[in-house]
Amino acid sequence: MTQLQNFLEKLHHTYSMVDAGQVAAYIPELSKAHPDWFGISIVTTDGQVFNVGDTAQKFTIQSISKIFSYGLALEDHGREILLEKVGVEPTGDPFNSMIRLDEGSHRPYNPMINAGAIATTSLLKGDSPTDKLNRMLKMFERYTGHELFIDMPTFMSERATGHRNRAMAHLMLNFGMIDKDIDAALDLYFQQCSVMVTCCDLATMAATLANHGKNPMTQSQAISEDYVRDLLSVMYTCGMYNRAGEWAYRVGVPAKSGVSGGILAVIPGKAGMATFSPPIDDNGNSVRGLHVFEALSKEYNLHLFDLSMGRCNFCI
Template identity: 40%
Template sequence: MYLSPEQIQNAINTAYTNHAKETGGANADYIPFLKNVDSNLCGLSVVTVDGQVFSAGDADTPFAIESISKVCTLALAMNDWGQQAIMDKIGVDATGMPFNSVMALELHGDKPMSPLVNAGAISAASLIKADSREHRWSRILQMQSDLTGTDIQISDELNESEQTTNFHNRAIAWLLYAAGYLYCEPDEAVDVYTRQCSTLLTTKALATMGATIAAGGINPITNKDVIKEAYCASILAEMTMEGMYDTAGDWAFTVGLPAKSGVGGGILAVVPGVMAIAGFSPPLDPIGNSVRGQKMVASVAQTLGFNLYQCARKR
């Protein structure tokens, strides 16, 4: 299906105009840095697999990547070890529980089950091939930069805010370590995982990340080969199952695109082979997904006619 640049920009403009002032939701308040972000910020971007970029609103304003970083670390771990190792060492099934659930570990013999929940993401960070803590961190940071086509940087203020409130994740790491699903020391795994969640990016950079996956692992802006082509489908499958926290099923049912959200207010949706749509606005619903971001991204997808599960009748 051919879409003109005008069609794409018009869809973005309409989504932004209709939802940028949407009320409801609240900033994440359990991380002090996020609580203080301007709740009026709102941005929306699309990047296509041939490198076209379209935006509206605060698309150049950096925000916290948070849980969207799990996609980047999954991609790197898969590059390092392959798909079977991810299945064996972490798991690839939905937990059916909240993203930070300890009960989910207990129910599955302390196996994380998915690299897109906290336990699985900590395990994935520990799985990255590295000879030191800083080497592990530098490889994850480089993967974020390669996927987004930008020089991604950590926010020291956000990282400090995260590191001083990550006690729950520390407990999860020790459970993983005791069960044999952590592949470095627990304090190192949690430290690196917390750092990966403390970087900043824009909706343009986030959409570029998604477009890289949509393009089979080639960044459409830099032309760098970032992810092995065979792994992109598996990454999108994980995003479908666990990417939108407890409402991943609702999102698949109503929007029909693989997606990943973060409590920094970002949402990324991918149209395989075509484009990625990224939205940002800090106020979250009770599940942890951006209220405005969900509506803007869904609007663009629906206006442009993208739903992986849509079936056309043969007459």
């Protein structure tokens, strides 16, 4: 335990000096984040917690929410129906690209790009927009172990500036990929991206996936174990924007990032890990977070192919 804590403190000290990247500004509220915020959290599948830095600082979850709404949609409809609407292929295009909507099957390529996430969110069950929102918040609560809230200024900011997302929704409506109530689907999507979390929350959510869908702190089953593999698969191939391939090569674990500066990663059967640092690179990934995860993977042989060959030395 002391060895891991000491290593995390060393990483935090080393990479807090990195000043590359820029705080996201295309959503006005995100530009208010302080570039020096920096936290690292690890939660193990047996409930141990390791925190360094600004791990209690709240921020909006942004695109990291996509993996969890995808899980809820899988539970609502099953794999086959969802695959008719949203694929699972990486694109090589920016996360907010519209290029891939009008080719082939007209499906969004995967649920981690904006188009795929909007289509996924539009499929969530509920008798009303409020009911759908409450179901989503309850879902997040199962992963974190406590109630979460939406940051209304961020939601309103995304709603006011999300013209590209609105255009995607209309294009998908044209192809029959989403239903008619575009505004309700977009509002729910903007709301899910505006949920407030901490770095420690993200690590707990990742640990829940590492623990077969069961929250290691509360023992609540956040998602059916049958669908955990689906989530980890799309995280591994599509979770890190246009750096997904290099991430798989260098770090080698299922992960998801968001433009607010969060990254979560899953070490199956062992732990959930998360970093938070607002300055991001051109792909939308936290610069300090990338450094931390590469160092962790190298130190503990976390790459999935190291795990499969018994070389992982992450033992707490």
